[in-house]
Amino acid sequence: MKTRYLILEDGSCYKGYAFGSDNYQVGELVFNTGMSGYQEVLSDLSYCGQIVMMTYPLIGNYGINRDDFESLNPAVFGFVVKEACEKPSNFRGDMSVDEFLKLKHIPGIYGVDTRAITRKIRNKGTMRAIMADEGVNVEETVSMLKNTDFLHDQVKRVSTQKPFPIPNRGKKVVLMDFGAKHGIIRELSKRNCDLIVVPYDTSAEEIMALHPDGVMLSNGPGDPKDMEGPIKEIQKLMGQVPIFGICLGHQLISLACGANTTKLKFGHRGCNHPVVNLASGKVEITSQNHGFAVEEESLAGTDLVLTHRALNDKSVEGVKHSKYPVFSVQYHPEASPGPEDANYLFDDFMKLMEKENM
Incomplete structure (x- = not known):
């Protein structure tokens, strides 16, 4: 398992594990409370420029199928989950979330405390975030996040x-x-x-x-x-x-x-x-x-x-x-x-x- 970090603009740094791609981008970290529907969430273009965190702990158990897309080219900048199912089980499933994220060049992280992060966002509001590899300079990354503007296009x-x-x-x-x-x-x-x-x-x-x-x-x-x-x-x-x-x-x-x-x-x-x-x-x-x-x-x-x-x-x-x-x-x-x-x-x-x- 490859270590990956989620870094927030308030200086928080969460250690987890990598899935999906390594196409790291600064995004607005937001949370979604849906217990299912992660495929529709990932393909919803309203998430353009955002890193989406699912509050429901187990994500990916029914895989990705051909029918439930809300767009063909997702625009989400990242995906954060507590547990990522590696072997989905569903008769409609065509691929795992990991395979889908890699295909669409979306980085993901699992194994982080999504409850703690959700409470932080509820208390402080949404904030800029980015994923990073092991060995990242956290202070430099936080400074970069603070000086990065939200998208307007x-x-x-x-x-x-x-x-x-x-x-x-x-x-x-x-x-x-x-x-x-x-x-x-x-x-x-x-x-x-x-x-x-x-x-x-x-x-x-x-x-x-x-x-x-x-x-x-x-x-x-x-x-x-x-x-x-x-x-x-x-x-x-x-x-x-x-x-x-x-x-x-x-x-x-x-x-x-x-x-x-x-x-x-x-x-x-x-x-x-x-x-x-x-x-x-x-x-x-x-x-x-x-x-x-x-x-x-x-x-x-x-x-x-x-x-x-x-x-x-x-x-x-x-x-x-x-x-x-x-x-x-x-x-x-x-x-x-x-x-x-x-x-x-x-x-x-x-x-x-x-x-x-x-």
Whole structure:
């Protein structure tokens, strides 16, 4: 077993063992509380620039399969686990997590105390980190981490470079790709939507020239305030076409309407986050992955109405526009991984397009 270290910007150094590749990169260390779904987590492009730590101790026991990817080219910068299963057992499994990480040039470390690291992040907030080999100069590495800025171009890195269609015979939906999960495409395709996936920097004029029945704003990585260009285009789209935003898309809609976003201390990442639908009073268990949130106080004076709230920290989880056919949620109704309690939101989007295009 090859020794590997995980070094944090606060000077902490955790000794563990290597798996995956040795393509070390500075990333934001975050934790995910899901008990399963590690394949979807690894392939979720919203983790671009981040080192993901799973709080559930045993990872890899069912391997990696061909069906559960949320992207084909993962953008995660590292993977931290307590135990890494070397010999997975599942009829769908094609390879181990170790083999997958090596294939995709992602470094991993196992054998570290993930509970202790999680408590540190909960107390101090997310922080920069990097993996390193034995013999590393920890003090120099910590100094480097402190002087390294977080990325600001994650969406550009993960968005499609060219538009592409996913033909069908139903409503025409333009999906603005900020790092879209395949789950969003699957849910729209299930509803026979004729999809056109476009790059994140596509103009409102180009989108409307496609004569869409609706526009979907996808999830994606990074600080929503880095997306000044797309925010302006979303402002132009409002009132012209129904819009549904998920995660980063939700934040961009809020910013486009004059609300504000802030960075959370350690974010929401996992499959078991309770959210209340304020209209029905029903609680939904949701899948989440975000480090930023909309400030509820900033909704005052905008045309946005709060529709969903997190039960754990009371943060904003959904809004709708009071004048235009526009709504969004902070969590993932497509799940992947996670519960499908909020899957009905895609049906709501279909009904909104039907109503607006009668």
